[in-house]
Amino acid sequence: MIEHIQIRVFRAPTPRPVATSFGIMRDRPAVFVRLTANDGAFGWGEVFANWPAAGAEHRANLLIQDIAPLVLGQPSDDPAGLWHRLTRQTHIRALQCGEWGPFAQVLAGLDTACHDLAARRAGLPLTQSLNPDAAKSVPVYASGIKITEAEVEVDKARTQGITAFKLKIGFDMETDLAALKTVKADLKDNERLFTDANQAWDAATARHFMEAAQDLGLGWLEEPIAADAPKTDWASLAVLKAPPLAGGENITGTDGFETAIANGHLSYIQPDVAKWGGVTGCFDAAQKITQAGRTYCPHFLGGGVGLLASAHLLAAAGGDGLLELDINANPLRDNLLPEGTLHRGTFHLPDAPGLGVETLPDSLSKFETLTLEAKA
Structure with missing residues (x-):
């Protein structure tokens, strides 16, 4: 007990x-x-x-x-x-x-x-307890990159072997678009660019951005409007198809994720293990997401325990999702990760039992x- x-x-x-x-x-x-x-x-x-x-x-x-x-x-x-x-x-x-x-x-x-x-x-290891056939590593993308600092931060992520980058937008439309075009022009052939508006816009503004960004080849647009916006608003954006829509960190409940899957508006669905569900709820959601042909990409922006849990969940769920790795300095995350965890853009899961954390340093x-x- x-x-x-x-x-x-x-x-x-x-x-x-x-x-x-x-x-x-x-x-x-x-x-x-x-x-x-x-x-x-x-x-x-x-x-x-x-x-x-x-x-x-x-x-x-x-x-x-x-x-x-x-x-x-x-x-x-x-x-x-x-x-x-x-x-x-x-x-x-x-x-x-x-x-x-x-x-x-x-x-x-x-x-x-x-x-x-x-x-x-x-x-x-937690991942093996969820799925004995799980992979032992997962690819990552760099997040937490403010659009006005994108060129410097993208270069910093590159030094870690990361080839996918998520930029925070939703500040000023014209500035956002201009900076995205600059970053896009500098991308290498194997690199991908994502965006996250953090629920900044109404549907009309989001549609304007999507239409203006059609030629940028964005991997996804995350939370362009409020997570609880009407279904019709999300549908009006999804019909544009590019960039594909992502969201999920502000969805809660098994019913909430089942509804998101059924609606079909989100191509990338992103439960957060520390916000709702823990391993039980998020692994169930992840399995349903992948079975429905969508991509499970766990959202996470916190300390080392939650990041390790997210990595274990992603490996156990399978699919072609990416692990979110905040590029900003955070000793509450970095000091908990075993040496060599991140190597050449890949997050390697510890072989130790559970999450791999014995004590806090x-x-x-x-x-x-x-x-x-x-x-x-």
Whole structure:
């Protein structure tokens, strides 16, 4: 049974703010959760905490003060069963306060930790516990590249052997298009260019961009409009076919992903393991995405635990998806990855059991802002 929960919050300063069309991140947070069972087995998970600015500490307190009593004493050998049970048990609590996102994110981190624990106990890497025939490495693309800094950041990604780049747009239409044309003209034959508007536009503005970008050969346009925009708005963009549409980080629930697949508007579907579902929900969604002939590309912009979980999920799901790798400096991610993990544009999965994380390195202690615990 689960007898101990520890949650640790970190905030690392950024050399420069990370800008999106809807706001600016002025530091890099990470919320790591560790579950320990009565036999000593343990597992790590990560809870989404990028937004709002004070979200990391809130998620930690939500877990310990509200959700922990539902977790302690529960079996540690059935991650999916625990996640489904907690989803039911917290429904009214989330409804009462309107905080669907925070509850889902905490449950996602708990689920990943429980899967890590179970795989570690079995002596298997997480990906092998999900799919014995899974690949041991996955290709990556560089993300988090602000359009006005694209030339420099794309060159930096190239030095790591990366050949696919996602640029953040949605700031100024004409500036975005001009910069995209410049970057496109400098691409090598084997390189690909993606864009992410972070829900910046209405349907008419997004259509204008898509029509103006027809000749750029973009690999995808991610979240050009709000994730919850009417189905007719998404359909009006999908009919243009180029660039193909991507989204999924702001879709939640099994029904939500099934609807997205059925609607057919998204060519690339991007669940986030730290925002909803954990390994249980996201692996189920990933299988349905690939079976429907779409491409599963896990979204992730956080610390090292969540990135490793995303890599394991992508390898286990198969298909031709890419792993998102934020190009911006982040010690809460980089210091958790084993040496040699990223080589020539390929992310190599650790051979160690579970996710491959034993302990958090001491180098992170200077970034720690809060540690909370609960015991059975």
